[in-house]
Amino acid sequence: MSSHPIIFITGCFFYILVISTGIPAVFGEDALNESYQGKIILSPPVTITTPGTYVLSSDAEMMNGTDAITILSGNVFIDGMGHKLEANVSDQNQTVGIKVEGKDSTLKNVSISSVKISGFHTGIKMDKTEVAAIQNCSLSVNQISGIALINASSVIINGSEIVSTQVKGDETGGDGMSITNSDAVTITSVQVTGSGSGGVGDGVKVTRSSTVTLDTSTITSSAGSGVSTQGNSSGLIIRDSIISGNDANGISLTEGCTGPQISGSQVRENTLTGIEISSAKSGILVGNLIEKNQVGLSLSNAEDFSASGNNIKNNKINLDITGNSPLEYWHHIDKTNLADGRPIWYLLGNKDSSISAADNPSCIYAVNCTNLTVVDQVLSKNGAGIFLINTDSAILSRISALDNTFGVRIGYGSRDITVTDSSTETNLIAGYAVAGSQNITFRSCSAQNNLVGFFCSETNKLLLEECDAHNQQGLRRRGPSGFLISGCTNVSVTNSLARQNQFDGLYLKDSPDTLISGTTLSSNDIAGIASLAEGITVINSTISANGAGGVLIYGNYSAMQGNSIQENKGRGLIIDSVTETKIWNNYFNNTRNVEMTGNSSHTTWNITPETGNGITGHTLIGGNYWGNPTQPGYSDICTPNTDGFCNVSYSPGLNGVDQYPISSSVLNSTSQSDQISTLSISDTKYDIDKNGLVNLQDVVALMQGIVSGTMSDSSYDFSNDGRVNLQDVVALFNLIS
Template sequence: MRYLIAFILLIASCQAKTIVVDSGGSGDATSLASAITMASSGDTILIKPGNYSGAIVDRSLIINGSGQAQLDGSLIIIAPGCKITNLATKSIGRDPAIVLQSSDNLLVRCRADGASIGIRATGDDNTVLDCNVDAPRGTCMELLGKRCKVLNSTFLGNVGIKLNGTIQNTIAGCEILAAQGVLMDLSIKNRIEKNSFYGSGFGVVLSRSSSNQILENNISGTYISGIDVVDSKENNITGNFISGGKLGISLRGSQGNNVTENVCQKGERAGIYGDGAVYNYLSYNELSENGNGILLSGSIENGLKSNSASRNIYGISLRGSKGNVLRDNVMFANSYNLRVDEGASSSAHLAASSHDFYVQDIDESNLVDGRPVCYLINEADLVAPSVCGFLGIISCKNITASNLRISNSSAGILAVNSTDWKIVDSGISLSENGIYLKDCSAWTVKGCRAANCQIGYAASSSSDGTFKDDLASNCSEEGFRADDSLNLSLENCSAKSCAKGIYLMRSRLCNVLNCRADQNQEAGIQLTSSDRCSLIGNIASLNDQGIALAGSNECVLTNNRAEANQRDGISLVQLLNCELQDNDAIGNAQGIFVQSSKKLLIKGNNMSENSRNGLYMSGAVGCNVTDNRLQSNRIAGANLVDCTANFLYHNLFLDNAAQDAVDNNQNQWDAGPNDGGNYWSDHKVVGNPGDVPMQIPTKGVDRYPFQDPGGWL
């Protein structure tokens, strides 16, 4: 068709004439419409400067606007093979400024201003070259025809160019300044190349489209996504430079796309993001200064090869994803180089077990800060190399690793669904979790150091494991944390200068033995909803709270020392049937704090030299307080507020500054005339026990106080 038209125009050119349009009347016509009526195919219409009404072009013409001519109203081209140059068109109302209904037309150096649409091209094989299109509140160009070319033009509006249900168009060398740059729906084999985009919505969107080429574009601004690929497949996205916004390239529900040699930087969330992405190939991309270099969420069996991720918060993140293949990727200078986890709960339907989200094909060709990633799956009886920059132990048995030095990882050592493994004498720093284990059993972590992590050591839903001789320091959350775990032991461990030192949540039958927790911002040792645990021989000093238990029943605290903590040495809240024996709570704000608890045994403890009370009980019922030493506290030795049926006897109240005890309710302060009550340094009696009652403000009374300290022995 195009060759026939060219041939006809060639013949016609031998007889072609030029018609001049001049609104002042000095030309052949005063309007474009009348000039078109006078013209034949192949003629040229020259429009002098001035304002003219729009027109319908129904024959193949050359129309030259001489640079300063403007049409007020739509220019509608229904004849093929027209050439329109140097003409400005401004639409009236919501009509497009220029409509290309026919094929093989050429617009060169034109300007189209449309309130709703600048140019609508429904015909095939049209070319728009060196044009300026404005649609501040609408769409600059609707491209519905096939094999059209849009070259070296500028678009300014809400939407740059829309393509719908079309094929084999080219948009190249354009400057697109629009909230939405190029929006493509149900389109195939189009080429978007070497354009410049700046805006705030989406740069290029491929929706339900395939086999398109998105090549060497420059995309910047505050886009939600620079290139957004939605429910699309087998597109080629190569050599683009994307800077700023939330996402560089996003693959949502898309498959089989090739994403290669792109540079994505400064994306708030990710350089490349996959959500429900399947079988895509990501290679040789450079990703820097993003939230994540590459983030795959709920994505399956994608290939990542030879990508470079540097100076991001996360280098490569695989979240709620499975079966992805990583080869020859390089991660360096990221806050956290590699992250593999379950992600959001919305991915749960993708896997029969949460363990599946950790099954990734990651070999040692991948490097983190120059060291290989060691990612073991279904292995047994192995010794991991000490050069690992990241160690994953997934569904393994009897794995041993020692002398590792790992930093800047989401989990420096990641163990999932594994048994009988051991990590010894290793150091992890600057990671989200130094060592993270999930659904593991019969493991040992010994002699390790975790520094400047968010959490030093984290155990989730794990059992029968031991942390021994381990140190956590300067962690922004917990030094040691266990959630929903069973029968864990922490032995000889130390947590220093963390937000919380040692924290057990919903973990039962655990033992914390001979550990230290010093200078932590909150509690040194804290148990929440963790029943039947034992804390023995621990030291907690210079924390906000020394040792704190809440909602943790039938626990035993023995031979612990809580000293110089800002609030409570030992805090017991909403407990039942716990034992607190032979502990020291010295030099804190309050020695031992008990609230809303029942049937506690508080025996043989030293609660002395605290800046407030040695023992403060509020709303406690049925507790047994005996054989304790309460000395030199600044307010009171024991202060009972709204407590009932507690039994306090054989305690030493010595030299407390304001008063030895206060009780505003019904509690018992002695064990009768034979066993007696307590020793009070400010109440002198004769006899062990004596018979001169000690009145305790405001309602308490010890009927049988002792003459001598320990007179009951």
């Protein structure tokens, strides 16, 4: 009797088995029991029910839709000797190349090596198997899985390749390797390429399994993600591996995944996110290169992750962290993590911190911090340039945030925050966003070319003063507006400007008693102001040249006085199904000044005349001026009284009468000029990126050039201190903004 030693390595244990070969039971069509150097020759299709060492002496093709080799016994070693097991793809009928199946009890000690399997439903399937190895195998063009482990434990997969696992025809899917309800699986030096089809199918899919290790392996070109988890999967380790070129995420860790560790790996050139961590807990990320993905690293609703020494670069968004509560932002991310070569600042519970230009962060997250000061920053290409979470008393000044998801973001109970003299540009969602916070001030801040300029929700005591929101762009259904305010209380928008936005200048919803004062809203594609809030007051503002209407009122108890509403297309003022609206001392000069729809009632168009600064330069205040830019309006043709009001009342809409319309006889032609001054810098020395424009992109280009050392010439000394350093970035930012 001869014997054959088999060595299994699982975790820290070595299994050395001596298997008696004797005369194993092998049955099946054309099965052979001949001996080859003491081993049993297989001629598939066969079923093995007795321990032994088996070899393939030649290639085999399955033409009748059956499994090639079925193993129903433990202590079985199969050496394919480099031969092929092939199935007729058109007749594969859910077949398996090699199936290891513990029907009544778990099979132990099974090894499969040096076999090439192609064209089956699944290449190798192990079900209820313990202490097993798959080594130096090639699995190609199988449809559902190259390798499938179900209820398996202590399995080593080493030195193998899995190629083009794809469902054929009109269906989608196919996973390179599928691990389900399994434990202690070690994958080393494996290459998985081209898994899935039609956007479905992952390179390695781990479902409800624990302690799966992927080591020194390469996972590329999957239709879905490179590596993914589903269900309660704990202890996943990915180290020293390459995850690249997958059509979804490189690595996707989802709810139920606990304790993952990813280290020393390259995660690059994946279509969506390099490492996507969603609702997972207690993980470690160390020393990874994450580059050229849409998003580099994303933590979404995750808890208690630690990150150090990661190099995140050349992604559209490098780092994105979101959550539903401050607990989901409680991560330990140190400054050894770099985004495009600059440190990530992630502050937890800090007090009295100050961040200046010399610190050169790529982005700033502050969680549960107090008394924070941030000045003179250029922040780009992250989920947020600055994100304050449950932070108390912060001053953000002279911030330039561009090409982020959010430029400046404030939320989760933050209080007493002031943002001044800052600019945001080309951020994907909002230049500035505040939610669930209190006592927030934006002063002298500008936003351009974002989806929304200022996005404010569920906030109490909100002041926007001397702010400029212009040219917000995006899909029309997403409402690219200058100011979008929803669910807020005690709101004031004063002396601000909203112009040339692709939707509304100011969109207001469920924010009662908002004050809009001294603000210009012009040349917006839809409305200057669209209000779905009650009790708003609009005073001393200019609403002009907007596309669908000047002011749209859908909330009760609103008041408008001292405003210039002119040259709006569509309507100057639209009132829809509201009551108790008061409108007086306004200058209307639109092709159609007012449209009232629905069941609007109790609209008041004037007050009893009193001394004051009339909208037309008149010394009395009463009703409104009614003009028309294309022909004489009512105020132009009415007969004036000696007090400057028309001698006959005017009905502008379906409800109410203006008892004291203003006559053109008291019109001051200069009182309604709408002059907007804009900064223009024509000196080409400020055009750092040489594209013929001077804007915030030049600030970023200068910063990158100084950091890389390519811009040291004295012509870049915009701070005039005799040196070229990051102070010149701040100086250029101040010149432009």
